[in-house]
Amino acid sequence: MYKLAGELFPVCRSITGEGTRTTLRRIQKEIPHMIIHEIPTGTKVFDWTIPNEWEIEDAYIEDADGNIIVDFKQNNLHVVGYSSPIDEWVSLEELNKHLYSLPEYPDWIPYVTSYYKERWGFCVAHNQRMSLKDGQYHVIIKSKLFEGSLSYGELLIPGKSNKEIFLSTYVCHPSMANNELSGPVVQLELAKWIQNNKERKYSYRFIWVAETIGAITYLSRNLDTMKERIIAGYNLTCVGDERAVSYVSSKYGNTLADQAARNVLHFMYPEYISYDFLHRGSDERQYNAPGVELPVCSVCCSKYHEYPEYHTSADDMSLISPKGLQRAFDIYKEIIMSLEYNTKYKVNCYCEPQLGARGLYPTESFHRSSVTVKDMMDFIAYADGTQDLFQISNRIGVPVTRLHEIAQTLMAADLFSEVK
Amino acid sequence: MYKLAGELFPVCRSITGEGTRTTLRRIQKEIPHMIIHEIPTGTKVFDWTIPNEWEIEDAYIEDADGNIIVDFKQNNLHVVGYSSPIDEWVSLEELNKHLYSLPEYPDWIPYVTSYYKERWGFCVAHNQRMSLKDGQYHVIIKSKLFEGSLSYGELLIPGKSNKEIFLSTYVCHPSMANNELSGPVVQLELAKWIQNNKERKYSYRFIWVAETIGAITYLSRNLDTMKERIIAGYNLTCVGDERAVSYVSSKYGNTLADQAARNVLHFMYPEYISYDFLHRGSDERQYNAPGVELPVCSVCCSKYHEYPEYHTSADDMSLISPKGLQRAFDIYKEIIMSLEYNTKYKVNCYCEPQLGARGLYPTESFHRSSVTVKDMMDFIAYADGTQDLFQISNRIGVPVTRLHEIAQTLMAADLFSEVK
Amino acid sequence: MYKLAGELFPVCRSITGEGTRTTLRRIQKEIPHMIIHEIPTGTKVFDWTIPNEWEIEDAYIEDADGNIIVDFKQNNLHVVGYSSPIDEWVSLEELNKHLYSLPEYPDWIPYVTSYYKERWGFCVAHNQRMSLKDGQYHVIIKSKLFEGSLSYGELLIPGKSNKEIFLSTYVCHPSMANNELSGPVVQLELAKWIQNNKERKYSYRFIWVAETIGAITYLSRNLDTMKERIIAGYNLTCVGDERAVSYVSSKYGNTLADQAARNVLHFMYPEYISYDFLHRGSDERQYNAPGVELPVCSVCCSKYHEYPEYHTSADDMSLISPKGLQRAFDIYKEIIMSLEYNTKYKVNCYCEPQLGARGLYPTESFHRSSVTVKDMMDFIAYADGTQDLFQISNRIGVPVTRLHEIAQTLMAADLFSEVK
Numbered sequence A, B, C: 001m002y003k004l005a006g007e008l009f010p011v012c013r014s015i016t017g018e019g020t021r022t023t024l025r026r027i028q029k030e031i032p033h034m035i036i037h038e039i040p041t042g043t044k045v046f047d048w049t050i051p052n053e054w055e056i057e058d059a060y061i062e063d064a065d066g067n068i069i070v071d072f073k074q075n076n077l078h079v080v081g082y083s084s085p086i087d088e089w090v091s092l093e094e095l096n097k098h099l100y101s102l103p104e105y106p107d108w109i110p111y112v113t114s115y116y117k118e119r120w121g122f123c124v125a126h127n128q129r130m131s132l133k134d135g136q137y138h139v140i141i142k143s144k145l146f147e148g149s150l151s152y153g154e155l156l157i158p159g160k161s162n163k164e165i166f167l168s169t170y171v172c173h174p175s176m177a178n179n180e181l182s183g184p185v186v187q188l189e190l191a192k193w194i195q196n197n198k199e200r201k202y203s204y205r206f207i208w209v210a211e212t213i214g215a216i217t218y219l220s221r222n223l224d225t226m227k228e229r230i231i232a233g234y235n236l237t238c239v240g241d242e243r244a245v246s247y248v249s250s251k252y253g254n255t256l257a258d259q260a261a262r263n264v265l266h267f268m269y270p271e272y273i274s275y276d277f278l279h280r281g282s283d284e285r286q287y288n289a290p291g292v293e294l295p296v297c298s299v300c301c302s303k304y305h306e307y308p309e310y311h312t313s314a315d316d317m318s319l320i321s322p323k324g325l326q327r328a329f330d331i332y333k334e335i336i337m338s339l340e341y342n343t344k345y346k347v348n349c350y351c352e353p354q355l356g357a358r359g360l361y362p363t364e365s366f367h368r369s370s371v372t373v374k375d376m377m378d379f380i381a382y383a384d385g386t387q388d389l390f391q392i393s394n395r396i397g398v399p400v401t402r403l404h405e406i407a408q409t410l411m412a413a414d415l416f417s418e419v420k
Helices: A002-008 A018-030 A092-096 A126-130 A182-196 A213-229 A256-268 A322-341 A369-382 A389-396 A400-412 B002-008 B018-030 B092-096 B126-131 B182-196 B213-229 B256-268 B322-341 B369-382 B389-396 B400-412 C002-008 C018-030 C092-096 C126-131 C182-196 C213-229 C256-268 C322-341 C369-382 C389-396 C400-412
Strands: A035-040 A053-063 A068-071 A086-091 A136-146 A149-157 A164-170 A203-209 A230-235 A246-248 A273-275 A296-300 A344-347 A384-388 A416-419 B035-040 B053-063 B068-071 B086-091 B136-146 B149-157 B164-170 B203-209 B230-235 B246-248 B273-275 B296-300 B344-347 B384-388 B416-419 C035-040 C053-062 C068-071 C086-091 C136-146 C149-157 C164-170 C203-209 C230-235 C246-248 C273-275 C296-300 C344-347 C384-388 C416-419
Touching: A002 A018, A002 A182, A002 A322, A018 A035, A018 A149, A018 A182, A018 A203, A086 A092, A092 A136, A149 A182, A149 A213, A164 A182, A164 A213, A164 A322, A182 A203, A182 A322, A203 A213, A213 A230, A230 A256, A230 A322, A246 A256, A256 A296, A256 A322, A256 A389, A296 A322, A322 A389, A322 A400, A369 A389, A369 A400, A384 A389, A389 A400, A400 A416, B002 B018, B002 B182, B002 B322, B018 B035, B018 B149, B018 B182, B018 B203, B086 B092, B092 B136, B149 B182, B149 B213, B164 B182, B164 B213, B164 B322, B182 B203, B182 B322, B203 B213, B213 B230, B230 B256, B230 B322, B246 B256, B256 B296, B256 B322, B256 B389, B296 B322, B322 B389, B322 B400, B369 B389, B369 B400, B384 B389, B389 B400, B400 B416, C002 C018, C002 C182, C002 C322, C018 C035, C018 C149, C018 C182, C018 C203, C086 C092, C092 C136, C149 C182, C149 C213, C164 C182, C164 C213, C164 C322, C182 C203, C182 C322, C203 C213, C213 C230, C230 C256, C230 C322, C246 C256, C256 C296, C256 C322, C256 C389, C296 C322, C322 C389, C322 C400, C369 C389, C369 C400, C384 C389, C389 C400, C400 C416
Parallel strands: A164 A203, A164 A230, A230 A296, A246 A273, B164 B203, B164 B230, B230 B296, B246 B273, C164 C203, C164 C230, C230 C296, C246 C273
Antiparallel strands: A035 A149, A053 A068, A053 A136, A086 A136, A149 A203, A246 A296, A344 A384, A344 A416, B035 B149, B053 B068, B053 B136, B086 B136, B149 B203, B246 B296, B344 B384, B344 B416, C035 C149, C053 C068, C053 C136, C086 C136, C149 C203, C246 C296, C344 C384, C344 C416
């Protein structure tokens, strides 16, 4: 995962254009069943219209002495995303109207875009900006805005049921690592793992889209099917660093996706940070919007908006790590397994079954000896057919994946039945 | 408000009689549409019977030397309310059986009544009582109890809907300011303000009654209509001082009146004191009684029973202030506006609307720049037609009156519809 | 109670056999209507089979010098319950495989059983075990396992209604006092008290059974009737010491039995310890099992598993006391009275009734004077026919037995009616 993220890091992605297409094709090499869709610019998608493609060849600022002082080729964050073309000499005063920098982090270049209004601009380190002397500057942006298409990748993996688990991430950010190359690569790894897991109960829908406009475009084409089929979904973003583990609630925090995420995090990372939906900020906005109402929440590492390097050049490959990516993968894997296993069970007899006769219980009663079978006994006590595994797990403090193992043992002993 | 309270302060009010009638007529001068009802004494009202009118001309205690030591004309609290007439010489021992004083506040005269049993008595400062010497005292009370009527004022202001907001206060307390001239004058000011607010959605029912017997009388004549129409009601009492802001819950604390009061106080006076219904003590007792079950709670300043001057001569015009009365008026105004504005909205499109295209959103995305439109975005996120403004306000932390403004903007942009 | 417990203490009880029968017959002497049932060994009871009777005549360990070093006649805990017969010389190494002791409490003999697998063994003080020297030991257990029956006692006391309150305790533990002679004797005392209380509303079902197998046997023969009739039940165990007061919840903690137990303990022992169902350990396991689902919880003194002497020889007659047993009796008595009294009341009039006219309220209103009738007024405020006495008690902070007294007064004054 880390290696692929590093390979994709230099690509200049945006909500449309070749950078995104390059990224999608690279992912497709790993999972050939993924389809890359192209939706023409100008298409109405709900309340929005897909904007033109943006292509940039070069951009720089030259001082009066002919020195190139800011260069897009050094870092693609230097240019405001979707900047219109320009080739002019401007005064420092005029230039400053088009510069963006972060006084609180004077060495970092901020990430700025202007998708829906024509603008041009450069993003620079604040220290460099402060060192600029009065005089004329030559600003050059060789960009084009033109009709084309918006691209996204989609992979459907069928399961026994046509009910779906949905995973979404975005591929529209230029050279930043945690936000957002971690999401695309972790989601790819999950897709490969699920393809290999032939025993799956549910179908899986994965999409790699542009944030906001891509999610809206996808929804505008698939909403009815999604509402009918999706039982739980997650927006994968900022899943690469090793700092916090975070959870962002769905709109009302009560969906199956939320239950699974909170349950799994409680056991794996009990110190995780729980954010209300008021702290949302990525495509869970669209998936939870009025009228859409899909059961989608998010599990992140250090969450967007909550770490200093967010949307700056400091969100680079040193911020994420193989270990951080693997940690996120393991959490999502446990969530997916818990969803796969979740069901209701009922004991086949009245009263407690005689486990001792079946070799499932110590046959000698000694001071506190029964501790070792406590999980099994607690599970049996609540296996009355009214509670699903998440409810029982929360109540008795045993992970769903462990309950699943116990249930297999008890099914084999003909003591448990699944309640359909 | 303060001036009118001062004018009414010396009047000797009781649950029936001329003092109350004088007060009601003075209020009627300000709002001529108010009707003064007269219900004959002896009328059965639910479990009660309206007691006789009480009139008092004079009352005093004279010592053996002919000095008037306690004089009703100095302070009408000196006589126990509804005292029967007397003209006798009594020993100090006998007199003491008819004296009421407060050892813990030795300079204050307590307020005592005996409406439903014939008694006579005087209320005095404890210091004065302690200074009385053995000997004979001449006690004179020139009072009458006779058939007449109980009076109350009623004002109905129609709105677009016949659903009503109900405000009630009482006019049966003699010379005390916070409890209770503040309620009558604040309620009068609210009535005048609503009369001038032509855009009102709801109808308004205001009553000025005697506490307990007046409220019961009013209910006995109007209960069916009230149960059918009233959506929220408040009992106005102790709304004149500048100390605490208090809320007294309805019986189960779950009515629209409670929701509105708690919501408004949360934003205006987050440090307000919340009292359970077990701390009730005024006419919310009747409005919440079994079989009555009206949605009525109360917002006070320093609540009855909770401030030392309560029911004593120290509850005088210095305890209340123009600022205190205005503060209470402003709270009730905000509650009423919130009730008027409360409704459900639904976004007209799927996914988030494109606010930028409508000039409602910054068109350049910069590190954390969207904070300024956060309220609007949060409102849109929950405008799914299932939540009323109080629910959304509590959830996203924005006052209902501010949500109303935002909703107007979004309705004008054709993005919001009201859900009927 | 303490005297009878002392009398029964030396009897060697087990889940079947003469010890239990002796105990049941002694109880029957006090309540002749109790029936002793005998269910043949080998009978299938749900998932279980009643095991053979066990009889033990003698058991000891002799050292090479002929000294009897461990003697069943000294303490019947010395032999593992249901030990098979043996008469052999064994090495110390071999002997140690059959010895049980408690290193953390080196002077106490543990209580060990092996009902469902053939074993022999001795329980000894750890200090004694450590002092054993290498050599040969003569182990002798003169026991028999044979076909017979499982015994239990049952007492049904009919009431006006055929709805039942259920009390269960167990008589299968050898010489231990808190666990478990306290339960049998406290339950006996409750049965005698209820027989004498002719005014009872409910019927009462009492059983004295073997733990687990006895409860399962009883359920297998009575489940349908029990599910139809029992409104609340309690498992009586560890009700003899003077230390903690404890409550063990039912499976979901929401039954009438739980409500009554928590309500009564809140007033009588507000510092009581509340245990979740995860801390269950006695016959509430069977009564709450899937498919059984009876409303049964437990109130204990120092709860099983939670005091050091539990299941050891230190749980002797010095651990319990007449005062401790009486305390438990008084709690269960208050619970039963609260259940008997629990009902819904409705005020017969609209608004507050005029209590003064009926001598139920002070006729003179004086500064805070109404405190004395606060309980009555609060009760009236919530007597709207929707709340039972437990709900009102929890809300207004007045015990159910006190509410019952107030209700009788108000019924006599024709102000209250019971809601059927």
